[in-house]
Amino acid sequence: MNKVKGHYLSLFFNKCLLIFCIFIFLGSLLSACLQVKQYLNIKDLHLVFYFAIMAVIFLGLSFIATKFMSKKIFIIFLIALSFLIRLVWILNIDTPIKSDFSVMYNAAVQAAKGDFSFTKIPYFSTWVYQLGFTFYEAAVIKIFGESALIIKLLNILYCTGTGFLIYLIASKVLNEKNGRIAGLLFALYIPNILFASVLTNQHIATFLFYLGFYILISGKWKLSWLYVGILFSLGNLMRPLGPIIIIAFIIYLFLSRFLSQNREQKVKAFKYMVGVLATFYIVNTLISTIFVQSSVTNYPLGNRDPLWKFVLGLNHESVGSYSQEDVNSVMSKPVGEEREKVEKALISERIEDKSQLLALFAQKFYVMWGDKDASISWSLSEYEGAQHTFIILERLVYIFSMLCGLIGLIYLTIKKQYDFPYSLFLLLIIGYVVVHLLIEIQTRYRYFLMPSIMVFQAFGFYIIGQFFMRKIRK
Numbered sequence: 001m002n003k004v005k006g007h008y009l010s011l012f013f014n015k016c017l018l019i020f021c022i023f024i025f026l027g028s029l030l031s032a033c034l035q036v037k038q039y040l041n042i043k044d045l046h047l048v049f050y051f052a053i054m055a056v057i058f059l060g061l062s063f064i065a066t067k068f069m070s071k072k073i074f075i076i077f078l079i080a081l082s083f084l085i086r087l088v089w090i091l092n093i094d095t096p097i098k099s100d101f102s103v104m105y106n107a108a109v110q111a112a113k114g115d116f117s118f119t120k121i122p123y124f125s126t127w128v129y130q131l132g133f134t135f136y137e138a139a140v141i142k143i144f145g146e147s148a149l150i151i152k153l154l155n156i157l158y159c160t161g162t163g164f165l166i167y168l169i170a171s172k173v174l175n176e177k178n179g180r181i182a183g184l185l186f187a188l189y190i191p192n193i194l195f196a197s198v199l200t201n202q203h204i205a206t207f208l209f210y211l212g213f214y215i216l217i218s219g220k221w222k223l224s225w226l227y228v229g230i231l232f233s234l235g236n237l238m239r240p241l242g243p244i245i246i247i248a249f250i251i252y253l254f255l256s257r258f259l260s261q262n263r264e265q266k267v268k269a270f271k272y273m274v275g276v277l278a279t280f281y282i283v284n285t286l287i288s289t290i291f292v293q294s295s296v297t298n299y300p301l302g303n304r305d306p307l308w309k310f311v312l313g314l315n316h317e318s319v320g321s322y323s324q325e326d327v328n329s330v331m332s333k334p335v336g337e338e339r340e341k342v343e344k345a346l347i348s349e350r351i352e353d354k355s356q357l358l359a360l361f362a363q364k365f366y367v368m369w370g371d372k373d374a375s376i377s378w379s380l381s382e383y384e385g386a387q388h389t390f391i392i393l394e395r396l397v398y399i400f401s402m403l404c405g406l407i408g409l410i411y412l413t414i415k416k417q418y419d420f421p422y423s424l425f426l427l428l429i430i431g432y433v434v435v436h437l438l439i440e441i442q443t444r445y446r447y448f449l450m451p452s453i454m455v456f457q458a459f460g461f462y463i464i465g466q467f468f469m470r471k472i473r474k
Contacts, residue, residue, distance in 0.1 A: 010259040014420040018413040021426050021456070024369070024433055025409055029402040031370020036395045039372065039388070047389060051396040061184055062461070066177045074180055078167060082160040082187040086196040090152045095197035095379050097148060104130060105199055108137035109146055119297045126335050128299045131291060132237035133201035148199060155196045158207040162451060163187050165210045170455045172217055173422035175462075182458035185401065186451060190394045191375040195447065198378050202447045205239035208232075210451055216249070217421060225272045229279025237287060240303065241448060242280070244435055248427040249276065255423055304335050307343040312440035313364075314350040314357075320364040320441045361437045368436055373398075374444040401457045408460030425452040 040047075065074055097105050107118040111134065124130060137151060144150040163186040171179025186192065195202070212231035215224050232249075236242030250273060257269035288301040311330060313320045329346070333339040351357050372391045380387045412422075420426075432449045 010255055010420070011418075013255055013259075014417075014423050014426075015413060017420075017423060017426040017430065018409055020430050022406065022409045022413065024429060025402055025406040025453075025456075027365060028369040029399060029406060031366045032395060032399045032402060035366075035370045035372075036392075036399065039391050039395060047392040048396065051393055054393070054397070055400065058184065058188065062181050062465070065180045065184060066465075069180075071176070075164070075167070078180075078183045078187060079160055079164060081184075082163045083156055085187070086156040086159055086193055087153075089193055090149070090156065090197045093194075093197050093379065094382065096381060097199055098381070100130075101199045104134045104201075105137060105148065105151075107134050108141055111135060111138035112141040112146075116296050122331075122335075124297070125299065126305050127303055128297055129237075129240045129301050129303055131297060131301060132287075133204075133239070136204065136238065137199070151199055152197055155199075155203045158203040159192055159196055162203075162207045162210055165207070165214050166451045166454060169210070169214050169217065169425075169451075170458055172214070173425070173455065174459050178455075178459050178462045181461050182454050185454045185458055185461075189450065189454075190390060190397060191373040191444075191447070192450070194379040194390065195375040195444070198375070200378075200444075200447075201239045202444075205235045205241070206448050206451065208235035208238065209241065209245060209448070213424060217424060225275030226279055229276040230283055232276070233280045233283035233287075236280075236284065237301065239448075242284075244431050245428070246277065246280065248424060248431050249273075251427050252424040256420070305339065305343075307340060307347065309439040311343050311346050313436075313438050314347055314360070316350060316356060316360050319367055320360065320439075321367075322440065322442075364437055364441055365433070368441040368443060368446070369433070371443050373446065374442055375447075378444065401454075404460030404464065405453060405457035406460065407463055408456045408458075411463050412456075412459070422455060425455050428452045 065077070069077060103123055107124065110116070110118050118124060119131065124134075140151055140154065163183050166186045167179045167183030169179070170182035208231050212228045212235065215221060215231070216228050218224075221227060232242060232245055236245075253269050253273050257272075258266050284301070291297050291301060292299070308330065311326055312318070312323060315321075315323045315326060317323065317325075326346070330339060330342055333342055350360075373394055376387055376390045376394065380390065429449060429452055436445065
């Protein structure tokens with residue numbers, strides 16, 4: 001394959017990715033618009049006014065940030081804004097620790113005291129990967145004590161760091177002004193602010209993954225393959241998204257460095273890919289082996305029941321969400337062949353009718369990418385009165401942001417380009433959306449993908465701003 005032919009193939013595939021993402025953003029926008037009606041009524045019209053005020057404030061902040069702030073001043077402003085908003089939130093909102101988060105936190109308290117008996121309960125002996133985050137919490141508790149406030153403060157640091165990384169990433173793949181807008185979007189993103197008070201593994205995992213993404217696309221470090229592999233591995237240890245990320249990484253290298261490069265560059269890219277993959281699996285295996293050899297657990301840090309997520313995800317009655325009926329049918333069987341037999345039977349039954357399966361996919365997309373964000377109920381479970389207000393505001397912001405993202409993607413699709421430095425994030429969006437057509441969905445699972453989405457939402461906002469600025473100058 002010569003370089004010219006490779007370039008045109010790369011151009012074709014990247015344009016296909018953009019078009020695919022346009023349909024995803026359009027579907028998300030329409031789903032959110034259809035669903036917001038069930039939350040919004042005449043009494044809530046004042047919330048639309050509040051949203052308009054928020055939009056004006058964001059517009060003003062974006063204008064000041066892109067026109068009057070030096071790069072150094074903006075970075076300080078972004079970090080301070082992100083940190084202080086979340087600090088005020090967690091100091092004023094008492095979010096109880098419940099569900100899976102409670103199980104892991106209580107286990108972490110035990111682990112900090114040297115008691116590992118909890119690893120024998122079904123939760124940890126089945127989903128062994130949960131030990132990664134549990135022992136991270138145990139380390140924090142061992143150093144600072146049992147107060148959940150310390151873990152929440154660390155959550156703020158990860159959220160602030162992720163916002164800064166979004167700024168760097170969006171600046172690198174598009175332009176610096178776009179990076180500033182993307183950073184501000186994340187700093188003021190309602191679900192992320194609210195979720196800072198929840199002891200979820202999503203904060204640290206997302207930070208580690210996006211730090212890896214930034215090192216990957218920046219190419220500044222000599223041993224970047226080593227750092228990327230380690231960060232992907234540690235992120236996967238906190239939250240097992242490794243398979244999706246590794247597949248996106250391989251395709252990204254193929255599109256950006258294999259198709260349109262000379263032989264020497266292809267060899268370098270291949271070595272880079274091997275280095276990242278080897279590091280990823282070595283670090284995972286090493287940590288897993290340490291857990292087993294130290295008798296903390298009898299099993300590697302993986303998922304001993306991988307079909308369970310598909311059983312839930314293909315449940316037509318629950319629309320791919322948690323189902324107590326499935327729990328009663330499956331969890332009564334021991335992990336292994338007996339449970340797998342039941343799970344395979346349920347999956348086979350649920351994928352038999354292809355027309356119903358396609359309808360399920362459509363319903364799951366409608367819920368996953370159009371419904372209210374679950375971070376509100378998780379964070380404000382003790383404040384029912386405030387939940388409705390935040391739901392309306394979050395939905396309006398989501399709709400406006402998705403509209404901006406759609407505009408940004410359309411612009412990038414029709415614009416003549418020879419390079420697509422943002423293709424990794426298109427791949428992440430597509431891969432994540434497709435996977436969640438098959439596995440269990442919860443709207444809080446959107447968390448990981450939102451930074452990638454915001455890269456394009458910010459660009460759409462930037463394009464709109466540039467359009468109006470040209471009109472004003474005329």
